[in-house]
Every structure is written in structure tokens, then in C-alpha cells.
Amino acid sequence: AVSRELRFPWSYLSTLAVTEPSSPAVKTAIPGPKSSTMKRDLNLIQNTDVVHFFVDYDRSMGNYIVDVDGNVLLDLFTQIASIPLGYNHPRIMKVLTDPVNLAAFANRPALGMYPPSEFAQILSETLLSVAPRGINQVQTMACGACSVEHALKGAFMAYRRRERGGSPPTQEEIETSLLNTPPGCPKLSVLSFKNAFHGRTMGALALSHTKWVHKLDFPSPCWPFATFPSLKYPLEEFADENNAEDARCLAEVQDKIASAKRAGQPVACVATEPMQCEGGDRYGSPNFFQGLQDICQENGIALLLDEVQTGAGASGKFWLHEHFYLRDPPNLVTFAKKMLTGGFYYTPDMRPSEAIVEWMDS
Numbered sequence: 001a002v003s004r005e006l007r008f009p010w011s012y013l014s015t016l017a018v019t020e021p022s023s024p025a026v027k028t029a030i031p032g033p034k035s036s037t038m039k040r041d042l043n044l045i046q047n048t049d050v051v052h053f054f055v056d057y058d059r060s061m062g063n064y065i066v067d068v069d070g071n072v073l074l075d076l077f078t079q080i081a082s083i084p085l086g087y088n089h090p091r092i093m094k095v096l097t098d099p100v101n102l103a104a105f106a107n108r109p110a111l112g113m114y115p116p117s118e119f120a121q122i123l124s125e126t127l128l129s130v131a132p133r134g135i136n137q138v139q140t141m142a143c144g145a146c147s148v149e150h151a152l153k154g155a156f157m158a159y160r161r162r163e164r165g166g167s168p169p170t171q172e173e174i175e176t177s178l179l180n181t182p183p184g185c186p187k188l189s190v191l192s193f194k195n196a197f198h199g200r201t202m203g204a205l206a207l208s209h210t211k212w213v214h215k216l217d218f219p220s221p222c223w224p225f226a227t228f229p230s231l232k233y234p235l236e237e238f239a240d241e242n243n244a245e246d247a248r249c250l251a252e253v254q255d256k257i258a259s260a261k262r263a264g265q266p267v268a269c270v271a272t273e274p275m276q277c278e279g280g281d282r283y284g285s286p287n288f289f290q291g292l293q294d295i296c297q298e299n300g301i302a303l304l305l306d307e308v309q310t311g312a313g314a315s316g317k318f319w320l321h322e323h324f325y326l327r328d329p330p331n332l333v334t335f336a337k338k339m340l341t342g343g344f345y346y347t348p349d350m351r352p353s354e355a356i357v358e359w360m361d362s
Helices: 009-014 033-043 090-097 099-107 119-125 144-164 171-177 202-206 239-262 286-298 320-324 354-361
Strands: 064-066 072-074 137-141 189-193 267-272 302-306 332-335 342-346
Touching: 090 099, 137 144, 144 202, 144 267, 144 302, 144 332, 144 342, 189 202, 189 239, 239 267, 239 286, 267 286, 286 302, 286 320
Parallel strands: 189 267, 267 302, 302 332
Antiparallel strands: 064 072, 137 342, 332 342
């Protein structure tokens, strides 16, 4: 199990470092001639507009990435914040090459139906050993976007389950769900925040508001979004202004929730990053997130905290939201990237009921 509380994160991580180059070494223009040739070849079969250079992953080590032209670069980007312990860390490589794990890798198990015999033990010793406090449920996924996507489904299902009083779906709901119409496909919404980024699948993209290039030409549900606080620094010098900013943003959240309800599209979930990453490293205060949880609980709305980029110890605690000292665990916490798998933690009220599971199986 990994320590949840990283009191000295950088010194801790340095003990896990591997032999790596002593410094960067740039030998060619970037991209170099080999990268340029490979990019032309790849461009014949797919779009390569965002390819920077091609990587020699066998030679990349620790904090240094090596391209195919031999350029050694100190990597602060880490595959979009996805490398937890540097390149080719021996302990990670050992796990991936361990014969005990080969059968699972080779046979691509459908874990929802046919998990391997030791799966419960694996989850307990890994993902659940670092679960957010107060949460003992976890669902694995493939990537960050699909983690958000399926966490939203969990929130929608829980909302409708409460509306039905625990009863199974009606025949009308079953039939209309195949027609993409209510009541089977209800008019529910998710509230997100300006400058948020949650992924590029359709539901996650509807929650994202950073760059037009991510969204142009794609249809999207008309879901509400509110303003994320813009704090002034140093925090101790602007306490009054920041408290007022928190209050203003929370009031806007309440207004958007009320407006959505009046419009017949009630909010089933509020989704936010604990720190907006792609949106510009924008931090929310404990006061803001505590108030946000209060609003969600008062309105019967699930709170989803997207820790895909902020989780796995980068903040000094294993989960950034643990700095907020929330009264209760968030309903849903998504993860991916540095966790080296996707998924989401969830509270018991987000777990599908037996009746719904039996209906889905039938």
C-alpha cells in the first residue's frame, strides 16, 4: 500500500528515482531529422498536427525523455501529467514483466463479468489502500474521460433511483429509453464551471469550457455552468476579497441550480476539479468547496470531484480535495493519469441497486 499522507512528497519521490542522465543534451533541432521523417510517414495514415517529436522510450529514464534523434530533455510535461515515478522505473517495469500478471494482460478480461480470481485482493491492496477517506467503493475504467463519463452515469442512476423510491423502471421508461426520449432518457443536467476541463468524450466534453478547438462542431447538451473562484494572492493579504469571491460564486451556483429546475432540467450532479488545471492552475479554497458540498446536499445533488490530474500525491496529500476538510466524502472521485489506470471512487448511495442490476442483466 502507498502512503496516503505525503508529508514530504518530493524527498519521498526522490528515494524512488532511477539512474538517469545528469543533465539535458540537445543535439539537433526539435523535431530532429528522424522525427520529421517519422512524422511524414505517420501523416500518411492519420493527422499529426499535434505531434511534437517521436520518442525513444527504451532510452528515456527517470525525469528525462529521449527523442529518436538522441536529444535528452528534462520532462516537466510527463505525458500530460501521467508519469508518476519517471520513465522506466524498475519497480513498475518489474510488475509489468512479472509472469504472474501476464495472463491478465494477454487475455484482456472483461472485468465487470469475468474478473480474475485475485481481483478483490488486488483492488483492496492497491486502489482501496489510497481511497479518499470515508469511501470503500471503487470502479475501474480505462481512461480519465471515460471515468468521468461513467461517474456521471452513476450520479444520474442514483438521482432517478431516489425519484422512483427504489422501485424498478416502468415499461414506459424502458421503451422510451431506446428512443432517446423521456421518461426513459430524463431531462437531467450536470452543472460544471467555466475554464473546466474533464475530457473529450461527449458527456465529459459538455462539462469542459477551456478551448474552442475541443468543442467546435460537436453537438452538446445545454447544461448549466457557473464561475469558478478567481482568488487573489497572497491569500493572507486578500482574505476579505477572496471570501467575497467565494460567496459570489456559490450564490451563482445556487442560482443556476434553481434556474435549471424551473426549466425542467434539474441538476443531478455538480462536477468540478479541485484545482482547474488546463483552465490555468486556478485553485478553489476550502471555504468554497465546503460551501459547494453544502449546496449539493441541500438539493439532493451528487458532488463529483475530478482528480484525474490532481490525484496521486502531487499536492502533498494523496488527493487534493483532502486539503478542503469536507464534512463528508464527495459522492464521486474520478482518477486516471498518474494512477496508471482509470476509475472512480464512490459513496454507497451512488452504487447501483440490486433491482437495477437484475433488470440490466435481464
